[in-house]
Amino acid sequence: MAKAQKDVRFSHRGSGSRPRRPSQSVSEISEASEHGSPSPPVPEQSESQKKLQSFKTRTIWTFVMIAIFFGSMFAGHIYVIIIVTAIQIICFREVIAIADVPSKAMSVRFTKNLQWYFLGISMYYLYGESVIYYFKHIILVDRILLPFATHHRFISFILYVIGFVFFVGSLQRRHYRLQFKQFAWTHMALYFLVLQAHFIINNIFEGMIWFFLPVSLVITNDIFAYIVGITIGRTQLIKLSPKKTVEGFVGAWIFTIIFGFLLTNILMRYSYFTCPVTDLGANIFTGLQCEPNPVFVKRTYGLPIDPPAWTKLPHAITVEPIQFHILNFATFASLIAPFGGFFASGLKRTFKIKDFGDSIPGHGGMTDRMDCQFIMGLFAYMYYQSFIAIYKASVGSVIETAITGLSLAEQMDVVKGLTKHLVNQGVVGQSILDYMTEQLKRR
DSSP: OHHHHHHHHHHHHHTTOOOOOTTOOHHHHHHHHHHTSOOOOOOOOOHHHHHHHHHHHHHHHHHHHHHHHHHHHHHOHHHHHHHHHHHHHHHHHHHHHTTOOHHHHTTSTTHHHHHHHHHHHHHHHHHHHHHHHHOHHHHTTOTTHHHHHHTHHHHHHHHHHHHHHHHHHTOOTTOHHHHHHHHHHHHHHIIIIIIHHHHHHHHHHHOTHHHHHHHHHHHHHHHHHHHHHHHHOOSEEETTEEEEEHHHHHHHHHHHHHHHHHHHHHHTTOHHHHSOOSOTTOOTTTOOOOOOOGGGSOEEEEOSSOOOGGGTOOSEEEEOTHHHHHHHHHHHHHHTTHHHHHHHHHHHHHHTOSSSOOSBTTTBOHHHHHTTHHHHHHHHHHHIIIIIOOOOOOHHHHHHHHHHHSOHHHHHHHHHHHHHHHHHTTSSOHHHHHHHHHHHHHO
């Protein structure tokens, strides 16, 4: 019997048919035997075809992201905030995922739930701080929202403590190391992603230019660093990113400064970009109205050296102060912000991964695209608050002081005093003051 089987196999080889390829299915073999000829081999994609397909995917998604970015920015501030919120959630998911140990995490209760719980509490606290700060005049006069605004920080603290107690109560023997590792990793992700995204959202509230300008500078610097690097780059900049060169680093700095001047000159002409948010329903068509920040108003500066008359050079220049500030923005975007990318590269090398994820087809993870943006957004907020913001009394701050710092009787005196002032200025009639005085007496 064995000999017969050998003969059969030998006769098949001698008949001219080929042995089955691993890539051929049973149906392909049977179809080939019926027609008396083998099925044609399935050609594999060459390396050049794979690169071309990757380039097409990357290009398509680049234009998709550009369209979403500009579409949301022109549609209104609330849409940009939604985009930033979505980005930080995706980045948080990618960062906590690289430290997961699936085989162990399956047997540890509530690990994932606690990570997302702490994200939710952090966003509640930080978003609440922003909304209360920028919209005091709306929230503090609302009967339902007032308690939440007044006790916002205490409520946030209690919610965090609940998560902390739940974490301690869920500790399991033989999994202590894993659970504490996940706890620390979660808080690191909250610090580097959620906290910095909070300041980016504050930039949006301060004016669209403080969001759009830093983002554009980082993107421009990255593009020119690549172009200059592949053109004249010779000297390696840092071992964490072998493709980064000193020539590309310096060349991108110069081009980013030039681009910054040009872009700022365009953006500061439109109040939609320069005005703080007073109406979340505003868009590029409705615009915003405000008194311009002095940084956007031209000033005359005398030159430190008086040039000779024969040079015909001016003794002073007239320019908007923002043009000087843009030098610092462009310099940070070019020389410091890239270290956020180097930090991310070191993190990926630590965990032996190429990308943080595959959230964006052809581009890797969302974190791979945002690694420099978070630190740039934080810088923009700190710089704006330190050197550009104008601090003066606002309606919201006055209302907050009156509600939190005065008794009810003192608040009534303030109302009567303001009403009397408006009567004296001719804004309201005397009858309104008399009516209010009578109503307040009854109280």
